[in-house]
Amino acid sequence: MSPPDGTGAFTPTDRSRVRRRPQRARYDEAAVYGILDAGVMAHVGYVIDGQPFVTPTAYWREDRKLYWHGAAASRMLATVAQGAPVCVTVSFLDGFIVGRSGIMHSLNYRSVMAFGRARLISDLGEVRAAMDAFVDRLYAGRPLKLRPTTDDELRRITLVEMEIEEASAKVRDTGPGDLPADEGWPAWCGVFPVETRIGPALPEPGMGTGGAPTPDLAPYREGARLDDTLAAAAAAYGLPVST
């Protein structure tokens, strides 16, 4: 068991231990949660008849649990809701590494691989609470301002919860390495960072709700880094912010 304050760690097994460049790996909740909470789109890996599928999907986290949802017609949800083994990967491209030899070219990135088995949440009250939590976590206080979801609408949602059994985080955030053989070679070398930011808001025309976004949407101001937006949204929601 892990303490509830996010200071615990995952225990790697053969499944989750990072083999390549283990010095870039971390297994503590702070590192894993920090990356999971910086994203909204995950890649869910599952297997049907020996064939792997990787489906991008929106997700959110609460403690050691990940949630995602969709419509009943989703093959991915039908598969994972049966308790099949799942790998959920979240990653960010952070930069282009330009070296003085071909093999020193690389990418900076952050990633988490989380393993577990999902379960279907079918209780309508639980579905409602979870769907509200997803909106609330992104746009604090917003569920109270919205047209309430009907039970019929909730019944058309397939929602799953996955307790993270194991997870590893991997980060590369440095410049190009250098080899003795590269010495004195006159090619420029360094990093081109990749930055992901919020663009200018596009109010939906014809809905009578144009103009500036309301204060609950303040984290989504133009130019904000996506990392900062999601951290600010999480803080407003009351999620402990990972570092």
Next chain:
Amino acid sequence: MSPPDGTGAFTPTDRSRVRRRPQRARYDEAAVYGILDAGVMAHVGYVIDGQPFVTPTAYWREDRKLYWHGAAASRMLATVAQGAPVCVTVSFLDGFIVGRSGIMHSLNYRSVMAFGRARLISDLGEVRAAMDAFVDRLYAGRPLKLRPTTDDELRRITLVEMEIEEASAKVRDTGPGDLPADEGWPAWCGVFPVETRIGPALPEPGMGTGGAPTPDLAPYREGARLDDTLAAAAAAYGLPVST
């Protein structure tokens, strides 16, 4: 067979046909290649003993082939190089969709799922050509400026090639939908676009190659959209640009 000019299409089967919201799906090479060529990091899905794994990795495309590489110690490469079925997914988060009811909240995105089986490229000449192509495709003309890669270095690289057997693209790029029940509800609604751009270059200190990046690196100028950067790099390399 498909014409070599990128105007063909993939034939969806049960494996690749999009079930959810098929109106968002495309199977033509232009759509699939356009998304694949806008990224540098893919999520490779594979199966070991029934357990799915999703590993983020750098990749590039040439015609109907995808390439990626790593070190010999990589479990992912060891698995896929044996010809196991693989799903390679590339996706981009393009925006937050904010509706007037909880269920109308969504994300804008572009994604491709590509299916196939990879093969190991072991011929040293082929490895050299492919690794040069990867650098050249990102930074046109750069391989000629770099300290040449040695055969020993090439031998430590595991490189695989996957012919794309099937692929589907899926795109959501519109505003929030609206339901009759949402009518007149006074919550702001619209889209917060997500923009990914190149940040300020960070020359590597102490390598005597500081200062402004050389002209081969022009597409990586500060503020450029990543899409535009990769399109400009592809054009400079001579890759037919997908639309």
